[in-house]
Amino acid sequence: MGFFSNLFGKQTCCICGAECGPMSRTKIKNKEYVCDTCARNCSLYVRLSEMDKEEVQAHMKFMELRNKVYEEELKPLTGPKVIYYPGLKLDADGVICYMEHGMFIIRHKTDHKHKNYTEVIRFDEVDYMEYYVDKTPATQDKPEAFKEFGVKIHLVSDKPGSKMNKDSINNNPHPHPYIHQEIKLCFSKDEKYQQSGFIEHTAKYIYGVDDDRSRFWSMSKNEKAQLQAGVDMANLIGSAIKASKEGETDPEALKEQFEKAQASTERANFGRLADSSRIADQIFAKYEQA
Secondary structure (H helix, E strand, C coil): CHHHHHHHCCEEECCCCCEECCCCEEEEHHHEEEEHHHHCCCCCCCCHHHCCHHHHHHHHHHHHHHHHHHHHHHCCCCCCCEEEECCCCCCCCEEEEEHHHCEEEEECCCHHHHCCCCEEEEHHHEEEEEEEEEEECCCCCCCCEEEEEEEEEEECECCCCCCCCCCCCCCCCCCECCCCCCEEEEEECCCCCCCCCHHHHHHHHCCCCCCCECCCCCCEHHHHHHHHHHHHHHHHHHHHHHHHHHCCCCHHHHHHHHHHHHHHHHHHHHCHHHHHHHHHHHHHHHHHCC
């Protein structure tokens, strides 16, 4: 009786204390349960069964904070730097990129049914991305047929045993604390629509400095970034030496020069990803300190 009572009987949600039946709960570590109502506050891409109560509570606070960033910082934004992939189709999954804020959101077609919070991902949390095409296998009566087209997003993970992919597009990784499995988004179930530009555009614009040479310049953007980093660092060193010799220092001026040199060096090493990471850090710091 004890086995069937535990399996089919009502249990208490360890988060909110509500009773939950076998069809409306998830079993987590330490033989505890989370009701479906509380699970709506968690990511669609985590496995609650691998967490304990404290981890679930921390994850829910994490999702609440990210949703607040979306509602207050990202959602009001409009303009050319807010880009929808694969478009505004509501019958498919999608991604909305906020290029100048270093983040994108996942617009899953079932989010409004199953989840309370919007999934916000930082650009520097992405390890690599790849398109996929699913087809139904051929049979004796029918040839293989197109099923769906989409994208798989793999995030940087700090889970023990996880490693950066050798084809990673990210040279400034920021591990996602909770999502350790691939995110699979169906962009289209129409065989005629199999291109979104999502990977091509984000990889060129965000991950790494463009190395295209302008017809009017002999240096690439990457080379100019390296040169600017050297100039800013030389100015910082020169100011420090001068202050040391003259015995007079302006802490604020030196701090400003240091931050400028640091930003130039990061931009030279990491491209636009350095800027988007810095902006994302600033935004989240504001909410974490509140």
